Amino acid sequence: MKKGILILGLLMVTVSCSEYQKLLKSEETAPKYAAAEKLYKEGEQEDNKKKLRKALTLLEKIEPEFRGKPQGERLVFMLGDTYYELGDYFNAPFQFERFLQLxxxxxxxxEARYKIASSFYHRSPKFNLDQTDTRKAIEELQVYLNTYPEGEFVSTANDMATDLRIKLEKKAYEIAKQYHHTEFYKAAIASFNNFLADYPGSPFREAAYYYRFDSAYKLAINSFQVLMEERLKSAKEYSVSYKKYYPQGEYLPQMEASLNEIEKKLQNF
Known part of the structure; x- marks a missing residue:
């Protein structure tokens, strides 16, 4: 019984493949259009990549033949959406842009405008890599949100934009922190200053305030005597900023220990 079902299944697949190959070789566009739409719908509903790839092959073949015809709009959208569903986030936005122009x-x-932005979102790499696609994704998400403020995908688009902004913040924060850890304290202070100016609502803000202070403190205590007093005072000023915003902050014990050392050293002057 099981063997019979297996053989029947194999025969159906063979017939199906044979019909598909005949369709590809055919000169008739109407059957290709019907088959492409059927495969596209089934592939999307079933998350069946094999059907979507078959649909894509047919769509690529027939789309040029329907330009300027009533079916052209549907075909161009299906082409872009098939790329999107297959995870081809490079061809998908190109086709959706073409769709919007036409x-x-x-x-x-x-939906096309949203999926352009979503494609760039999916292309966004890890925070420690080049963030060109991340910035492009934020830009495209903003275009969508501005164009469709009450749109169907607004909630998801806002979540995506938040994720991407945090990624950019993390990259900027980690660059500054790397300067701190590698003892380039002047560069660290400058980077943390830029970070705090550029990302006022960042979840890394408290840590940035602390490490800016710590960079200034370590720069001061490792300075020549002629520069030390001024730099110690500068470090104290950074501690005031931290305490202003985080009076019960996570880094307060470490900061107080460093401030005690600063006061001891300032007494020598």
Whole structure:
């Protein structure tokens, strides 16, 4: 019984593949269009990559033949969306941009605009790599949000934008912290100053305030005597900023220990 079912299944797959190959070789566009749409819908609903790839092959073949025809709008969108569903986030935004240029008033325009931004979101790399695609994704998400402030995908788009901004913040914070850890204290202070100015609501803000102080403190205690007093006072000023915003902060015990050392050294002057 099991063997019979298996053989029947294999025969159906073979027939299906044979019909698909005949369809690819056919000169008729109408059957290809119907098959492409069927495979696209089934592949999307079932998350079936094999069907989506078959649909893509057909769509790429017939899309040029329907340009300027009523079916053209549907085909261009399906082509972009098939790339998107297959995880091809390089071809998908290109096709969606083309769709918006050709059919700016389409009912699918909002979805196309969102999926352009979403494609760049998925292309965004880890925080320690080049963030060109991350910035592009934020830009495209903002275009979507500005164009469709009450749109279907607003909540998801806002979540994506938040994720990407945190990634940029983390990169900027880690660069400054790396300067601190490698004892380039002047560069660390400058980087933390920039970070605090650029990202006022960052979750890394408290740590940035502390490590800016710590960089200034370590710069001071490792300075020549002629520079030490001024740098110790500067470090104290940074501690005031930290305490202003974080009076019960996580780094307060370490900071107080360093401030005691600063006071002892200042007495020598």
């Amino acid at each position: 059919y700016p008033n389409s009912q699918k325009a909002e």
